[in-house]
Amino acid sequence: MTASHFLVTNMANHVVSRAVPPSLSAKIVGSFAYLTVRDRLPTILTKAVDTIHRNKNKFFEEHGEEGVQAEKRAISLLSKLRNELQTDKPVLALTDDMVDTDMWNQYLQRQHALMEENECPSWFKSPWLYVECYMYRRIQESLRLNPPICDFDVFREAKMQSFFESQQAIIAICTYLQGLNKNIDELSETHLLDQFQKLLQVALWGNKCDLSISAGQDNSQKSSPVDSLESLKPFILVDDSNMVWSILMNNKRPGGAEKLQVDIVLDNAGFELITDLVLADFLVSSGLASKIHFHGKSMPWFVSDTTREDFEWTIKQTLAANHKWMSKSGAQWQRYLKDGTWFYHDHPFWTLPHEFCDMAANAPDLYSTLQKSDLIFFKGDLNYRKLTGDRDWEHTVPFEKALRGFQPAPLCSLRTLKANVQVGLQPGQGENLTASEPNWMTSGKYAVIQYCRPQREQ
Numbered sequence: 200m201t202a203s204h205f206l207v208t209n210m211a212n213h214v215v216s217r218a219v220p221p222s223l224s225a226k227i228v229g230s231f232a233y234l235t236v237r238d239r240l241p242t243i244l245t246k247a248v249d250t251i252h253r254n255k256n257k258f259f260e261e262h263g264e265e266g267v268q269a270e271k272r273a274i275s276l277l278s279k280l281r282n283e284l285q286t287d288k289p290v291l292a293l294t295d296d297m298v299d300t301d302m303w304n305q306y307l308q309r310q311h312a313l314m315e316e317n318e319c320p321s322w323f324k325s326p327w328l329y330v331e332c333y334m335y336r337r338i339q340e341s342l343r344l345n346p347p348i349c350d351f352d353v354f355r356e357a358k359m360q361s362f363f364e365s366q367q368a369i370i371a372i373c374t375y376l377q378g379l380n381k382n383i384d385e386l387s388e389t390h391l392l393d394q395f396q397k398l399l400q401v402a403l404w405g406n407k408c409d410l411s412i413s414a415g416q417d418n419s420q421k422s423s424p425v426d427s428l429e430s431l432k433p434f435i436l437v438d439d440s441n442m443v444w445s446i447l448m449n450n451k452r453p454g455g456a457e458k459l460q461v462d463i464v465l466d467n468a469g470f471e472l473i474t475d476l477v478l479a480d481f482l483v484s485s486g487l488a489s490k491i492h493f494h495g496k497s498m499p500w501f502v503s504d505t506t507r508e509d510f511e512w513t514i515k516q517t518l519a520a521n522h523k524w525m526s527k528s529g530a531q532w533q534r535y536l537k538d539g540t541w542f543y544h545d546h547p548f549w550t551l552p553h554e555f556c557d558m559a560a561n562a563p564d565l566y567s568t569l570q571k572s573d574l575i576f577f578k579g580d581l582n583y584r585k586l587t588g589d590r591d592w593e594h595t596v597p598f599e600k601a602l603r604g605f606q607p608a609p610l611c612s613l614r615t616l617k618a619n620v621q622v623g624l625q626p627g628q629g630e631n632l633t634a635s636e637p638n639w640m641t642s643g644k645y646a647v648i649q650y651c652r653p654q655r656e657q
């Protein structure tokens with residue numbers, strides 16, 4: 200490469216980076232971001248207040264009068280938060296002492312610098328991704344500042360309920376998994392691919408079960424997941440599963456790398472988490488992968504997102520189930536965690552408001568951890584929004600371009616569409632959908648299996 204070529208390339212990159220489209224924001228009246236901030240977020244706050252209030256007796260039993268006082272103070276902080284949101288008040292600095300408090304306050308400065316002169320970051324003026332994440336962090340702050348109840352997860356009841364309401368579907372998928380595992384060594388490559396695609400799609404559609412999009416309403420899986428896959432296929436807008444398969448298969452064939460590590464960046468607890476565990480089990484028992492690293496949230500997040508407590512609770516519940524194949528699955532998952540085949544991590548970066556293209560600079564330790572992976576699955580909508588920066592991209596922009604340099608390893612997004620950002624479509628595909636179904640990007644009816652591998656390997 201000549202010096203002048205290098206300069207031109209750099210200048211071109213510079214031009215590209217300046218041409219990044221704006222963040223989605225509630226400042227566009229009538230947009231999905233606007234409706235979310237106006238309607239859905241206050242509803243979630245109201246439910247959080249109700250949940251804390253309903254647990255008053257529990258707080259009294261555990262902490263006496265001090266618990267009741269903490270409950271009152273937390274509720275008053277949440278009511279104040281709801282009022283700030285609804286009246287578009289400035290975003291305030293956090294005042295608690297968590298490990299990420301400084302990072303949040305620095306990010307507020309950064310958002311401030313992006314505003315017009317004399318304007319402050321606020322709920323209806325700042326990027327939607329930022330203020331939505333900020334709301335969940337403020338819920339955490341309102342508990343954190345009230346020590347006896349600081350570890351209370353306001354969303355746990357909803358997550359547990361969603362798990363129990365999906366029992367039949369969980370039993371069905373665990374039974375399917377155990378049947379498959381019996382003869383897994385005898386499956387031909389074609390059959391293995393077929394099963395891989397089935398379980399990948401189960402994990403994809405498991406992402407429909409999201410309590411933040413339904414503002415906490417029941418959104419559980421009721422029917423048997425494998426049976427409905429064929430009828431759901433037309434709703435997968437991008438299906439790169441063959442490219443994902445080739446990464447896994449290169450390992451399995453003679454001469455392939457011996458230890459293939461797959462990372463799964465989780466989204467929701469409940470049925471979706473079960474589908475992720477089933478996929479992980481299949482990858483290990485088929486020999487397609489030897490290690491699985493799960494990544495969850497370090498605090499309650501977007502109502503139904505998986506925390507360490509949810510992860511451990513789910514496996515314990517599966518193990519303790521009064522059903523042979525479900526219980527057997529839980530026992531196997533427990534063993535995988537004990538013998539170091541599976542790992543669970545919860546880095547604070549996952550609950551920061553940053554786009555993932557910031558990760559290398561703002562969370563270099565996490566970025567280098569992900570670089571060790573052979574394949575990273577990013578589950579769900581929030582991860583997709585962070586992968587693409589939650590920006591107003593044209594639908595035909597390549598996925599790789601929207602990642603803006605975030606390429607720690609080959610990665611695959613498994614996402615049902617619940618926010619109006621979607622890249623990597625064919626020309627006309629987005630327009631046709633908009634013409635026939637104006638809310639195709641937010642209804643959760645459509646999905647993508649979207650893959651990108653680092654440039655250096657292409």
Ligand SMILES: [Mg+2]
Nearest residue numbers: 466467501504
């Ligand atoms: Mg979620």
